[in-house]
Amino acid sequence: MPLVTYFDHKANSSSSKPFNLSPFANMPLYVPKSINLSLNEEQLKAVFRKHDVNGDGCLSKDELMKVFRELGSRNPSWRVRRSLHHADGDGNGTISLDELDELVKYVAKQGYGIN
Numbered sequence: 642m643p644l645v646t647y648f649d650h651k652a653n654s655s656s657s658k659p660f661n662l663s664p665f666a667n668m669p670l671y672v673p674k675s676i677n678l679s680l681n682e683e684q685l686k687a688v689f690r691k692h693d694v695n696g697d698g699c700l701s702k703d704e705l706m707k708v709f710r711e712l713g714s715r716n717p718s719w720r721v722r723r724s725l726h727h728a729d730g731d732g733n734g735t736i737s738l739d740e741l742d743e744l745v746k747y748v749a750k751q752g753y754g755i756n
Contacts, residue, residue: 699735
């Protein structure tokens with residue numbers, strides 16, 4: 642059993658005593674609060690398609706907002722505007738399935754994943 646030196650605040654002195662550390666041997670030194678997983682383009686497409694709740698084949702601003710919230714965006718409304726700027730080729734304010742590839746390329750460049 643290893644010796645552990647500790648300071649005894651009540652006695653105002655330090656001492657060494659044997660202490661069994663084996664229960665802690667397999668514990669990780671650091672456990673992050675969250676893990677950011679990067680997604681490939683196919684996985685990102687699936688996330689976007691999942692949020693087409695009305696099934697019209699287009700992602701509205703509200704649907705895009707929900708996607709960016711799920712992806713952990715700090716400012717989803719700004720990210721929606723930037724996404725529409727980059728991917729909304731016909732300028733109708735939604736992302737169609739034809740425009741989804743451009744949207745996914747833009748989102749992948751930004752490094753989004755699932756938190």
